[in-house]
Amino acid sequence: MKKVMQWVMAATLICGTSVLSSCKKANANEDNPTQKVVSTELIRTSQSWDGVELPDYFQGRPELVAVKYVFPAGQKLGWHHHVAMNYGVLVQGELTIIGQDGKTKVVHEGEAVVEMVGTIHHGENRGTKDCILYMFYLSQKDLPLAVQHPEIPLE
Numbered sequence: 001m002k003k004v005m006q007w008v009m010a011a012t013l014i015c016g017t018s019v020l021s022s023c024k025k026a027n028a029n030e031d032n033p034t035q036k037v038v039s040t041e042l043i044r045t046s047q048s049w050d051g052v053e054l055p056d057y058f059q060g061r062p063e064l065v066a067v068k069y070v071f072p073a074g075q076k077l078g079w080h081h082h083v084a085m086n087y088g089v090l091v092q093g094e095l096t097i098i099g100q101d102g103k104t105k106v107v108h109e110g111e112a113v114v115e116m117v118g119t120i121h122h123g124e125n126r127g128t129k130d131c132i133l134y135m136f137y138l139s140q141k142d143l144p145l146a147v148q149h150p151e152i153p154l155e
Contacts, residue, residue, distance in 0.1 A: 093131030
């Protein structure tokens with residue numbers, strides 16, 4: 001525990017120094033009071049993109065995971081389901097998510113999406129440029145981010 005606290009304190013010091021340095025640079029022109037931080041809420045929901053209520057949180061210690069996915073143009077991700085809640089932001093391209101029941105969601109550049117939990121689905125990049133998607137998982141240690149279903153063929 002002591003080592004963890006030392007690591008957290010060191011990271012805070014490093015990050016804090018970096019943030020302060022960035023703030024000084026950002027505020028170099030203090031004569032311009034119109035330069036302000038802008039906050040835009042992308043999504044706030046308790047449902048996945050298909051309208052299903054998200055499950056309750058796990059009991060026990062959480063493990064937060066952030067993953068960057070790059071889907072090349074024309075690429076399909078196999079059928080899978082998630083055990084843990086997850087959501088993300090598509091920062092480039094357009095991604096189509098298809099549920100096994102046929103429901104479809106097209107996520108556009110700059111949009112947030114809350115994934116299905118426990119429901120089999122897959123993603124496709126039907127566009128002409130790579131999709132870049134940042135996903136954030138509210139998981140626990142040793143839980144898979146996705147459970148693959150290779151027995152279900154992609155069309």
